[in-house]
Structures are given as structure tokens and as C-alpha cells.
Amino acid sequence: MINLARRVTFSLATFIALAVVSFLGIDALPGDGCTALLGRFGSDTKIESCRQENQLNDPVVVRLKNWSTDLISGDLGYSIKRDEQVSEIIIPRLRNTAVMAAVAAVIAFPSAIVVGLLLGRFPQKRSSKVVNQLSVIAMTLPEFVIATVLWLVLSIWLPIFPGVSVMPSNASVLQLLPNVWLPAFTLAVVIFAHSMRTMRASVTNVQTMPFVESAQLRGTKERTTISRHIVPAALPPVMNVVALDGAWLLTGTFVTEAVFNFQGLGRLAIDAISDRDTALILPIILFGLAVYLISSLLADSLARIFDPRLRSAKG
Amino acid sequence: MKTFSRLGFMRNRALIVATLGLHAFVALLAPYLKLLSTDAQDSAALLQKPSFDHWLGTDALGRDVFSRLLHGGRPSLVIAFAATAISCVIGIVIGAVAALAGGWLDDALSRVIDFLLALPTLILLLLISSFFGQDPFVLSVALGLMYTAPIARVARSATQTLLMRDFVRVARLQGGSRISILFGEVLPNVWRLMFTEVAMQFTWILLAFSSLSFLGLGASPPTPEWGLMIAESRSYMTLNPLLVIAPIVMLASLVLAIQALVDHE
Numbered sequence: 001m002i003n004l005a006r007r008v009t010f011s012l013a014t015f016i017a018l019a020v021v022s023f024l025g026i027d028a029l030p031g032d033g034c035t036a037l038l039g040r041f042g043s044d045t046k047i048e049s050c051r052q053e054n055q056l057n058d059p060v061v062v063r064l065k066n067w068s069t070d071l072i073s074g075d076l077g078y079s080i081k082r083d084e085q086v087s088e089i090i091i092p093r094l095r096n097t098a099v100m101a102a103v104a105a106v107i108a109f110p111s112a113i114v115v116g117l118l119l120g121r122f123p124q125k126r127s128s129k130v131v132n133q134l135s136v137i138a139m140t141l142p143e144f145v146i147a148t149v150l151w152l153v154l155s156i157w158l159p160i161f162p163g164v165s166v167m168p169s170n171a172s173v174l175q176l177l178p179n180v181w182l183p184a185f186t187l188a189v190v191i192f193a194h195s196m197r198t199m200r201a202s203v204t205n206v207q208t209m210p211f212v213e214s215a216q217l218r219g220t221k222e223r224t225t226i227s228r229h230i231v232p233a234a235l236p237p238v239m240n241v242v243a244l245d246g247a248w249l250l251t252g253t254f255v256t257e258a259v260f261n262f263q264g265l266g267r268l269a270i271d272a273i274s275d276r277d278t279a280l281i282l283p284i285i286l287f288g289l290a291v292y293l294i295s296s297l298l299a300d301s302l303a304r305i306f307d308p309r310l311r312s313a314k315g
Numbered sequence: 316m317k318t319f320s321r322l323g324f325m326r327n328r329a330l331i332v333a334t335l336g337l338h339a340f341v342a343l344l345a346p347y348l349k350l351l352s353t354d355a356q357d358s359a360a361l362l363q364k365p366s367f368d369h370w371l372g373t374d375a376l377g378r379d380v381f382s383r384l385l386h387g388g389r390p391s392l393v394i395a396f397a398a399t400a401i402s403c404v405i406g407i408v409i410g411a412v413a414a415l416a417g418g419w420l421d422d423a424l425s426r427v428i429d430f431l432l433a434l435p436t437l438i439l440l441l442l443i444s445s446f447f448g449q450d451p452f453v454l455s456v457a458l459g460l461m462y463t464a465p466i467a468r469v470a471r472s473a474t475q476t477l478l479m480r481d482f483v484r485v486a487r488l489q490g491g492s493r494i495s496i497l498f499g500e501v502l503p504n505v506w507r508l509m510f511t512e513v514a515m516q517f518t519w520i521l522l523a524f525s526s527l528s529f530l531g532l533g534a535s536p537p538t539p540e541w542g543l544m545i546a547e548s549r550s551y552m553t554l555n556p557l558l559v560i561a562p563i564v565m566l567a568s569l570v571l572a573i574q575a576l577v578d579h580e
Contacts, residue, residue, distance in 0.1 A: 014429075014430060014433060017430070018430070018433060018434070026442075029442070029446045030446060031446065136574065136578075137567075137571060140518070140567075140570050140571055140574045141566075141567055141570070141571075142522040142525060142526050142566075143526070144525075144526055144529045144542065144545065144546075145545070145563050145566060145567060148545055148549065148552075148559055148563065149563065151549075151552070152552055152556060152559065152560075156552055156553055156556070251435065252437070254437055254438070254441075254530070255437075255526050255529065255530065258529075258530055259549075269438055269441075270441065270530060273438070273441045273442055273445045273532075274445060274531075274532075276445065276446065281438075281442065284438070285435060285438060288435045288438065289433060289435070292433055292435075293433065
């Protein structure tokens with residue numbers, strides 16, 4: 001437990017340090033909320049009065065202090081460009097991304113564990129080799145290629161799913177659903193390949209261990225050997241990958257969302273960056289950092305929960 | 316033939332080398348191949364199917380797809396080479412110094428590496444490209460610095476492996492200083508242990524730049540670049556699917572061949 005407390009403290013310190021660095025880094029970029037609103041060619045007097053109004057002329061230390069006290073009290077800030085509270089812009093997009101991520105996770109993780117187990121048990125089968133090599137290809141290709149291929153095949157050649165999504169960012173979940181499939185499939189392909197290969201490697205590793213051999217020599221049924229001995233021992237590294245891929249599903253979806261014009265957090269991040277809407281970019285970066293740090297912690301803790309050997313181990 | 320599965324090409328060394336050779340040949344010599352212009356627009360021949368004049372047809376602006384395709388790897392390859400070089404030079408030195416020095420310096424450098432690994436790479440690249448312009452030089456440096464942390468981490472553990480080897484021990488027992496061991500023993504040998512990592516890094520950087528181009532913040536139009544070509548042609552996929560399939564095949568064959576080569580080592 002002491003170790004966990006130390007890791008939480010370290011993650012928190014990393015978060016604070018990165019948050020300050022991000023604030024200062026974005027502050028150092030040419031342009032602010034007022035130039036974003038009025039354009040780079042807005043008249044100097046207008047930009048100046050806008051800055052006065054929004055306290056952008058205060059020294060950077062004062063603004064950092066105000067920003068961090070606001071953040072601690074739950075206020076994410078205000079986008080001058082969009083004339084809206086940041087939390088009101090982000091929350092519906094976050095929900096859309098979460099729905100998409102959930103669909104991808106439900107499709108990919110359970111099937112990856114089953115397929116990984118089968119591939120690990122029967123590595124010599126021809127179908128095992130084909131699936132394995134396909135997963136290498138899926139892991140190597142960038143998401144925009146996978147997304148474009150899926151679109152071409154499942155929306156144009158076989159018109160099953162709508163390609164580009166046309167929906168407001170605050171559409172209801174039912175309105176959202178038809179548009180979720182193709183981006184969710186794209187993400188599912190990527191995380192399936194990751195977790196399936198980890199499961200396969202883990203099963204291959206575990207099934208040569210003495211306790212599995214011992215179970216087999218005792219005459220335990222194949223089914224019981226798999227469910228009681230192989231799977232529990234093989235799962236911890238997979239849980240690690242699941243936690244990290246879960247974080248990626250929430251924060252690494254820019255490209256996929258851009259391909260399908262899906263109104264999620266990634267699409268919003270790209271829009272905010274092309275608008276140079278710094279007030280909106282910063283909270284999105286912080287969200288990404290928080291999710292990454294929490295999932296790293298979670299990945300370690302999950303491994304500990306699932307693997308009894310690690311419970312008392314130090315390190 | 317039994318082992319030659321349908322995807323056996325990933326294991327066929329001759330095919331891998333031929334694919335990489337062809338990519339290198341095309342990338343190096345595309346400007347000298349007497350191809351049609353990559354920029355000339357023919358408004359009378361938009362979105363043409365393949366023909367004798369235009370081997371792969373034309374795009375929505377009437378430009379020759381075949382010529383753009385052969386030129387389309389050059390921007391990403393140049394940037395990937397430059398960025399990989401930058402990340403290797405800095406990363407290997409940092410990693411090697413951390414492993415050699417040990418103690419507090421190692422701890423501090425390892426913390427910095429962990430810290431940098433937590434940075435969201437793609438969003439930072441988008442920011443840099445959006446605020447500082449889509450300049451190939453800026454993007455190479457940015458990509459290089461951003462991919463330094465993973466190289467440094469691998470270099471650190473590779474150096475630790477090297478330090479166990481007899482020839483490094485001999486150099487130490489002969490009274491060699493840490494600096495002389497760094498330059499005499501570690502740096503000349505550590506890259507052998509890192510070949511796989513560096514090759515993988517190269518493909519990641521290449522794909523990161525292609526993704527940036529696809530999002531409109533990498534190569535700027537009218538530069539022919541595969542990611543940008545895919546983005547530009549997506550709206551015309553129904554009319555001429557070849558417009559997106561051709562650059563996908565080029566990009567995929569390049570990165571898969573590199574991946575397969577690495578798997579062989």
C-alpha cells in the first residue's frame with residue numbers, strides 16, 4: 001500500500017508539473033483568445049479592449065494563479081472565441097467519444113481475449129498464422145488508413161453503415177448510434193490487435209509452466225485446465241494493455257474522429273487547434289494527461305489484483 | 316508450400332528487400348524519371364479512369380495520379396530520416412550518459428524521460444504545426460525532439476547491457492574514465508543493440524507525419540504526399556476508388572516492409 005501511495009503522489013506531482021508547463025507553453029504561443037476571436041488582422045484597439053475585458057494583460061504569474069485556483073474549484077475556464085463556458089463545450093463531446101470508446105471496447109476486448117487464447121493454444125494452425133499476421137498489419141498501419149479502408153468497404157462498396165456523420169454535438173445517444181459504428185470499428189481493430197497479441201503471447205508463455213503441466217498430469221480436463229489454470233495466469237499482462245488502450249480510446253481518437261467527422265473530443269481538439277482557441281486546447285490537454293496517468297496507475301494496480309504473485313512483491 | 320500462407324510475404328526476405336529497394340529507387344529518382352508534372356492541372360480531364368496517358372487516372376484537379384504517387388513518399392521520408400537522426404543523436408547520448416553515470420544523474424534523467432513520455436505527442440505536433448506553420452524543418456525538429464524519450468529509454472537499458480560485457484569491463488579495469496568509455500566503447504557499439512528500435516521509430520515518425528498531412532497540418536498542398544493525397548481524394552472515393560487505394564498501397568507496403576525486415580533481425 002505504501003508503494004501505491006508513493007506512486008499516486010508521484011503521478012499527482014507529474015500532473016501538476018505538466019499542467020503548469022502546458023499553461024506556460026500555450027501562453028508562449030503567438031496569439032491568445034482575443035486574436036482567435038478577432039482574427040490576426042483585427043484592429044489593435046479592438047484586440048486591446050478585448051484583452052482588458054478578459055484580464056489577458058495581467059502578468060503571467062497572476063493569470064497562472066487565477067487559472068489554477070479556478071481549476072481546483074472545478075471551473076475549466078471560458079472560451080472567448082466561442083463565447084461559451086469550456087465545460088459546456090467539452091462535456092457533450094466527451095460523452096460522444098465515451099459512447100464510441102465503449103462500443104469499440106465491447107467489440108474488441110472480449111473477442112481479443114478469446115481469439116488470443118485460441119491462437120496461443122493452437123499456434124500451428126494455418127488460421128492462427130493468418131490472424132496473427134493480419135494483426136501485425138493492423139498494428140502497423142495508421143488509423144487514417146484503417147478508417148479509410150473500412151469506409152470504402154463498409155460504406156461505399158457494401159453500403160451497410162453511414163460514412164461521414166452529420167449530427168450536432170449534442171445529439172441524443174439514439175441519434176448518435178448510426179454514426180458510431182465505423183469510427184468504433186476503426187478503434188476496435190487497433191485495440192483488438194494489441195490485446196489479442198498480448199493474450200496470445202501470455203498464453204504461450206503460461207502454458208509451458210510447471211503448474212499447468214502438473215494439472216495436465218493429474219488428469220484435469222482440458223476445459224478445466226484452461227479456465228482454472230491458464231486463463232487466470234495469462235490475464236494480468238492483458239489487463240495492463242486493456243487499461244492503457246482504454247486511455248487511448250478516450251484521448252487518442254483525433255485522427256479517427258477527423259476521418260468520420262465524428263463530433264467527439266478529438267474532433268474538438270483539432271477544431272480548437274485550427275481556431276487557435278487556447279482556452280479550449282489547454283483543458284483538453286490536461287484531460288489527456290489525467291487519463292494517461294490514471295490509466296498507468298490502474299494498469300499496475302490491475303496487474304496486482306489479478307496476479308497473486310505480485311501482491312506482496314516490492315518494486 | 317505448406318508454410319507459405321496467404322500472408323507469407325511478411326516472411327519472404329527477397330520480397331521484403333525488393334519492396335524496400337523499389338521504394339528507395341522511386342523516392343530517390345522520381346524527379347529524374349520523365350514523369351508527367353505533379354502539379355499541372357487539366358480541367359478537361361478530371362477524375363479520369365486509368366488510361367495510356369494517365370496510368371492511374373487523374374485526381375479531382377486533373378493532375379496525374381501516377382506521377383504524384385511516385386513523388387508522394389519523398390516529403391515523409393526526408394522528414395522521417397531527419398527526425399530519426401535527431402532523436403537518435405540526442406536520445407542515445409542521454410540514455411548512455413544516464414546508464415554510465417548511475418546515481419542521482421541516472422534517477423533525474425530517468426524521471427525526465429518518464430515525464431516526456433507522458434506528453435500527448437500528436438496534439439503537440441498539431442499545435443506546433445498550427446502556430447509555427449507547416450515548415451518541414453520545424454516539423455523535423457519537433458518530431459525528432461518528441462521521439463527522443465523512447466530512444467533514450469532504450470539506449471539506457473542497452474548501455475546497461477553493454478556495461479556487463481567483458482570488453483567494457485576490461486576498459487574500466489585499465490582505468491579508462493567514464494568519458495573515454497562513453498566515446499570508445501559504448502557509443503560505437505550501442506547502436507547495434509538498437510537497430511530494431513530505431514527502425515520502428517522511423518516508421519512511427521513517418522506515419523505521424525503522414526497522419527499530420529492527412530489532418531491538413533503536415534505537408535501543404537499542392538505537395539504530393541500520400542497522407543494528403545488520401546485526405547484530398549476521400550470525397551471522390553465513390554467516383555474513383557483508385558485515388559485512395561493507390562496511396563494506401565504505397566504507404567502500407569513501405570511500413571509493412573520495414574516492419575517485416577525488423578522482425579527478421
